[in-house]
Amino acid sequence: MTVKLLNHLEEGPASAPPLLLGPSLGTSYALWDAVAPELSITYRVVRWDLPGHGGSPADRIGPGATVGDLAALVLELADALGIERFAYAGVSLGGAVGLHLALHHPERLTSLAAICSSARFGDSTPWRERAGRVRREGLEWLAQSADARWFTPGFTVPRLVQDHREADPEAYAACCDALAAFDLRDRLADIAVPTLLVAGRQDPATPPAHLREIADAVPGATLVELPGASHLAPAQCPTAVLTALNTQLNGAPASGMAVRREVLGDAHVDRAQARQTPFTARFQDYVSRCAWGEIWTDPTLSRRERSMITLTALVAHGHYDELAMHVRAARRNGLTPQEIGAVLLQTAVYCGVPAANSAFATAQRVLAEEEESRRE
Template identity: 55%
Template sequence: MTDLRLTAVQLSEPGSGPLLVLGPSLGTSVEALWAPVVSRLADSFHLVGWDLPGHGRSEAPAGSFSVADLTAAVLDVVDRAAGPGARFAYAGDSLGGAVGLQLLLDAPDRVTSAAALCTGAKIGTQESWAERAEQVRASGTPRMVEGSAKRWFAPGFIERQPERATAVLHSLQEADAEGYALACEALAAFDVRDRLGEIAAPVLAVAGALDQPTPPASLAEIADGVQAGRLVVLDDVAHLAPAENPDAVAALLQVHLQTTDADRHASGMTVRRAVLGDAHVDRANAGITDLTREFQDMITRYAWGEIWTRPGLERRDRSLITMTALVALGHHEELAMHVRAARRNGLSVDEIKEVLLQTAIYCGVPAANTAFRIATQALADEE
């Protein structure tokens, strides 16, 4: 392992908006990969990129490094570009996306939200990366161009967009072979699948429908594993979404990264009142203390502003799921609250009964017996 110092690449003027840091894919420079998106976002964000060791503007590494080492070096890039401790949004493709996940784990207080494109919590196998590293050390990065072109781009893209494809492939051809090989070895050791649940910041996972190295299932694992994730699959896109479909990527980043905590709190409070009722929320707000204030803000922003506002399930479906989970875990006070919420979300008393009967089989009769007692009282109180 060695200390890394990556080059900070200013992609737009400071002061043009909130800070957005962009990360490259293995074998690309951040400018070649993200240029089509930068032209669409330069008026909305202060855009700063970084290049992998031996790629683009960054010098070749002096020794091996890990994805965690890259993460620390990216934080140094941000400190130099925007000031020590600056907070930022992040978007990265492939290895750049893996660095984004590591940033969310290692520096959760610095990253406001993130987009992980064409990446994974684990990418490939140790054997495949070792083989790739051996190939590039033996033959150089120009040898990788033909195979990378097939992996990176959807069929017909090179013919439709020769300038974009040429710029990206040229950056691969110029990359330092040892820097590329060491990045392969960093990816071989990277695996944060068992830590995704620690990530609380909102994460947009963008998959290419035709991506072979990191297929949509890889991005779905991220979206499902983090606390506040969303999956988008782009048609006719392979592994380099920023180059292949910059219009869609720019539009997705505009919406996802410019949604502020205040926005989430406001939308979360609206849904929370609609589901739980004004009286309940008013009582909860009246009981807020210095000890509980940040906790109440967190559940309003993330539980209600991120999860209950998602379009994938109707609110009545979320009520069914929530009641079942609360019975299974024995959260009785919350169960009473969500029985009443289920009625507001359109469930009938008979439907609530069916949920509790189902829990008798899968959660146990004693748990269901307690749940029926709590539900009976909650429904009587509601009437």
């Protein structure tokens, strides 16, 4: 019999480090729509749906389910995709799944981010009462209050509210059973996976105190509180969530010289260092500290985006020697020749045809050299 895997969406290079993203109760993987595309530039992102939510089969979960059961389904998915170890980030119930994995399967995780989540989601009675009513009446009555539970006043994401309405009532109720039984408070100190906690300051479901409790107990954990965010922070404050995740996933910011080498290549930097004299030393240090140590390490923009901006600026000012260097850098940062050509074509409109003509000539030479080197 064919195993029905959790519905999922894969994005990013298959060879990139894997990152699994878990949803909140009542939502689908659309919860990550504003965050996942950026993460997929450098990670193999796998978003998954809870049973009975989005496109996942409802019969993968039943009454009396536990968070451990959901975690087993996530590992089953990872195994089917050939993913041995992965970074994990999850929201609310999805975050609880991550906490369970970090405690019971630490060998599978490289890092954990629990967003708007908890080690215990309050008393079990309200969850069991909710489960019972959903089994009797369906989800429409609950979906009507989704905005108040998930977002600050005046904000909504219609797609997620619709996901709530369309979830399978039995599967939703089983997830409530899992939340009712979940309590890892006395085991948090045993978590050894690098852990990030993200709290929404306006979250009524899992207020910052819940995340602070985890951060205080998990050795070395980091806590980030997001002003203006309620329970579904990736949908309401995607830039802030993305910045927090990038900081965790990328580790401590690399030094300016390290980033310079990653973007421009060792050969170029070694030549620049060899040409350095006492007269130019302070300038080289300035470039490494400011350009590479502050601007290029800022996670607000990806390196791909910074390459596109840099190419445009160099064309505008006619710096074609620098342009050649940054065409090579753009290729290292993941831009295709077609994307580089599209950037240069746009410069024809805003920087002038003569400047773009020279830029195309420079880029064509660099790309041809790169192709020739690859053949050799």
